[in-house]
Amino acid sequence: MIEFKDVSLTYPNGHQGLKNVNLKIEQGEMIVVVGLSGAGKSTLIRSINQLVKPTSGELMVDGKNSLAFNERDLRKMRTDIGMIFQSYNLVRRMSVLRNVLSGALGRTSTARSIFGLFKHEDKQLALRSLDRVGIAEKAYSRADQLSGGQQQRVSIARALTQKTKVFLADEPVASLDPPTSHIVMKDLRKINREDNITMIVNLHFIDMAMEYADRIIGMRNGEVVFDGPASEVTEKT
Numbered sequence: 001m002i003e004f005k006d007v008s009l010t011y012p013n014g015h016q017g018l019k020n021v022n023l024k025i026e027q028g029e030m031i032v033v034v035g036l037s038g039a040g041k042s043t044l045i046r047s048i049n050q051l052v053k054p055t056s057g058e059l060m061v062d063g064k065n066s067l068a069f070n071e072r073d074l075r076k077m078r079t080d081i082g083m084i085f086q087s088y089n090l091v092r093r094m095s096v097l098r099n100v101l102s103g104a105l106g107r108t109s110t111a112r113s114i115f116g117l118f119k120h121e122d123k124q125l126a127l128r129s130l131d132r133v134g135i136a137e138k139a140y141s142r143a144d145q146l147s148g149g150q151q152q153r154v155s156i157a158r159a160l161t162q163k164t165k166v167f168l169a170d171e172p173v174a175s176l177d178p179p180t181s182h183i184v185m186k187d188l189r190k191i192n193r194e195d196n197i198t199m200i201v202n203l204h205f206i207d208m209a210m211e212y213a214d215r216i217i218g219m220r221n222g223e224v225v226f227d228g229p230a231s232e233v234t235e236k237t
């Protein structure tokens with residue numbers, strides 16, 4: 001469903017972020033990308049929805065080369081992919097529920113979204129999503145009143161409300177303490193299992209990667225240097 005064919009990415013300053021990456025990712029996989037800081041993990045994840053754009057190769061999404069997409073195709077693709085960031089990217093002064101509902105914006109008519117009107121079923125979905133990550137009781141709190149771990153769970157609920165098949169999570173636990181990191185990783189893992197959502201997650205810690213991933217992709221200097229089941233990691237590295 002997502003396939004990198006010889007994908008390279010050179011930043012405007014000449015730095016090569018990705019070098020000849022070849023990967024095939026199937027629906028429902030739980031993938032963790034590991035590597036040292038600067039290895040290209042972020043670049044790999046962000047290239048999937050073209051927050052950064054590869055400079056050569058083909059990046060197939062649902063059978064189509066997304067590098068040839070026009071603006072409209074790109075917008076559509078981005079609403080089909082949930083994105084989870086290290087810094088949560090919530091609107092701080094808005095309620096938790098409003099933040100979660102914003103995940104439905106890509107599926108809402110422009111007229112409705114301008115007035116912040118949401119369908120009843122989207123509100124129900126947003127509340128259910130909050131419940132699934134264990135923070136339903138925070139729905140009417142202001143986003144910035146929540147702890148970091150709770151805010152990250154809000155951003156997961158927002159991605160769920162997008163009704164997507166793929167989540168990209170770029171260092172989702174890098175700002176959290178270890179116990180909270182495990183709560184967030186468990187939520188992602190549970191959603192992966194229950195909804196068959198493809199998850200591609202960047203992590204700094206290999207032990208956590210081995211605990212939650214089915215498949216681990218190791219990167220170094222923009223290249224994929226390991227790609228295999230989590231169980232094989234100890235033997236090969």
Ligand code: ADP
Nearest residue numbers: 011013015037038039041042043052086171174
């Ligand atoms: P991380 O290691 O957590 O991915 P970085 O500190 O490397 O974060 O990057 C933070 C932001 O700065 C990103 O948006 C990244 O694209 C950008 N960035 C990183 N390195 C450079 C660079 N050499 N030149 C310009 N922008 C950069």
Ligand code: ADP
Nearest residue numbers: 011013015017036037038039040041042043044
């Ligand atoms: P990681 O996520 O593994 O820390 P990144 O994908 O953020 O790595 O970065 C890979 C390399 O690309 C790093 O050397 C970083 O400095 C560089 N880089 C990232 N973003 C930019 C940018 N916007 N411009 C130039 N170089 C960048």
